[in-house]
Amino acid sequence: MIEVKHLYKSFGDKEVLHDINTTFEDGRINLIIGQSGAGKTVLMRTLVGLLEPTQGEVLYDNRNFVNMNKREKIHMRREMGMIFQGAALFDSLTVLENVQFPLDMFSDMILRDRQRRAQECLDRVNLSDAGDKYPGEISGGMQKRVAIARAIVMNPKYLFCDEPNSGLDPKTSLVIDDLLSTITKEFDITTIINTHDMNSVMGIGESIIFISDGRKEWQGNKDTVISSRNKKLNDLVFASELFKKVKEAEIAEK
Known part of the structure; x- marks a missing residue:
């Protein structure tokens, strides 16, 4: 399990991540979603040690990655897989x-x-x-x-994927989503995916965090994202034609 506690990241005077607290669950697909510039890529790079946090902790099975020395981090990275x-x-x-x-x-x-x-x-x-x-x-x-x-x-014990469906057609994206989901279960990997693909959210989003302006605004899963009352999340989600249709169908059933 990966735990993030009170994570901050700034570049000079610009704060990009503000007090992020979350847990990425073992053996599951964990999605980080948000608009471009929301801070999700900075969060992922901080998780894997490509960026140093300004403040906070990143715990891998209770091991604080932030405080590890160079040799310990190299050893830790051998437990990680990365898809760019x-x-x-x-x-x-x-x-x-x-x-x-x-x-x-x-x-x-x-x-x-x-x-x-x-x-x-x-x-x-x-x-x-x-x-x-x-x-x-x-x-x-x-x-x-x-x-x-x-x-x-x-x-690897942990698999990080940065926009794995970027540039792919919808059919191929579904193939990639299915493959990532199957591999996660088969090898009991903790998988973290940055995405803005709402098809992925509905298809494989077992655990989802939504980031806006560097802050965690919401956390849930593919079954609860539709009913969220968070306006910023709704603005992102219902910009997708897929989610519009799902919401319309839900209203029609009522």
Whole structure:
């Protein structure tokens, strides 16, 4: 479990996160939603240590990540997988080599075992035959699946995903959502996803926090988001055609 306690982050005189308190639950899909500029990306970068908080605590199973020394943080990051918004694959490496890269950097496995583990992860995301291709030779959706395979190759306890559906068509986005949800359950991973995709909110939002202007405004799940009385959340949610239809159907039933 990841606990965030009284987290603040400022850049100079500009406060970006203000007194964030929340819990990200084990073995579940945890979504961070909000408008562009709300602070959700800064929150995620602070969670993984790419940014230092101005104040507050980030606890991984009661271990305070903020207070760890450099060596402890490096060890802690081996428990984390990360999927970046643009997949962030290495164009000069094959798909298999991309997935294998974290093992080459951080594991003591022999080459044959690293290759076997990377292939297992490609198999898991239904890309068994793509290992010899280069990122430029596969579709955007396939690149995101390669990124997922790379993120899980080290058997992480925590999986962080920054806008995993960015740039994808709705059908492919559903495939990625389903894959992330299935992998989360299968490997009992604590998954945290930044998203503005309302389809993801309704489809896989087991635990959701809504951030506005750097403050946590609401916390709930996909079953309670529709009935929220938070105006800022409603303005975000019901800007989506999907949610408009859901709300209309709900009113019609009454």
